[in-house]
Amino acid sequence: MTNNIYFIANWKMYGSTSSLNSLNKLINLSKLKKYNKAKIIYFPPFTLINDFIKKFSKSKISVGGQNCHQHEDYGSFTGSISPKMLKDLGCQFVILGHSENRTLGESDHVINKKIRSALNKNLKIIFCIGETLKEKRKKATHSVLRKQINRGLKGVKNCQNILIAYEPVWSIGSGLIPKSEALEINVRKIRKLISKKTKFKLPILYGGSVNSQNITSLKNITGISGFLIGSASQSSKKFIDIIKKTIN
Numbered sequence: 001m002t003n004n005i006y007f008i009a010n011w012k013m014y015g016s017t018s019s020l021n022s023l024n025k026l027i028n029l030s031k032l033k034k035y036n037k038a039k040i041i042y043f044p045p046f047t048l049i050n051d052f053i054k055k056f057s058k059s060k061i062s063v064g065g066q067n068c069h070q071h072e073d074y075g076s077f078t079g080s081i082s083p084k085m086l087k088d089l090g091c092q093f094v095i096l097g098h099s100e101n102r103t104l105g106e107s108d109h110v111i112n113k114k115i116r117s118a119l120n121k122n123l124k125i126i127f128c129i130g131e132t133l134k135e136k137r138k139k140a141t142h143s144v145l146r147k148q149i150n151r152g153l154k155g156v157k158n159c160q161n162i163l164i165a166y167e168p169v170w171s172i173g174s175g176l177i178p179k180s181e182a183l184e185i186n187v188r189k190i191r192k193l194i195s196k197k198t199k200f201k202l203p204i205l206y207g208g209s210v211n212s213q214n215i216t217s218l219k220n221i222t223g224i225s226g227f228l229i230g231s232a233s234q235s236s237k238k239f240i241d242i243i244k245k246t247i248n
């Protein structure tokens with residue numbers, strides 16, 4: 001890993017206003033020259049985005065939304081948040097296609113619409129893809145990745161603002177991670193599929209049960225430019241540990 005290394009903290013539906021104090025140590029770490037390459041991006045729940053943006057205002061840590069509506073501006077969509085609203089708050093990123101939303105019925109078609117809308121509003125996208133355990137067992141991983149990439153990026157022109165997060169669904173929250181060899185093969189496959197869509201070399205991140213133990217092997221996987229971290233990111237200590245062990 002030579003260039004930027006992304007550390008994405010996905011807080012999911014966790015966190016309260018009292019969680020903010022725990023971020024001070026991370027702000028200090030982000031200012032150290034040694035960690036210049038670390039691009040730290042927090043995705044708190046919508047309710048905390050404003051607080052996080054204020055908290056990080058004097059640091060290089062960025063903030064994004066965990067999802068957004070497919071309609072880019074304002075509209076009569078009760079309970080939804082649009083790319084325009086995320087941008088207005090000061091978000092630079094949005095996560096789209098996360099398996100926890102795909103499971104709730106979010107289709108590739110809707111994800112594609114969301115990607116286009118968010119790009120139109122100048123947000124950068126963390127585009128999540130990955131196979132379920134059933135698909136893995138059927139040896140359908142590559143065809144699933146192909147379908148998710150082709151449908152998700154259909155007609156998308158400005159791909160340079162997209163980062164791919166490869167998250168095997170069976171790995172998220174399970175404590176299981178893919179074998180190194182299999183992971184490298186899948187990352188290579190993703191790289192090949194992406195190269196058919198764009199000339200830009202999009203960063204490919206890995207997500208799924210990343211923790212301060214398995215990071216020592218995950219950081220050696222060829223072709224990975226960072227990590228999407230769920231539960232371990234809610235503890236600043238564990239998150240800092242992951243960053244330190246990646247960049248040492």
Ligand code: PGA
Binds near residue numbers: 010173207
């Ligand atoms: P996890 O979550 O690190 O808790 O497995 C990753 C994710 O869902 O993005």
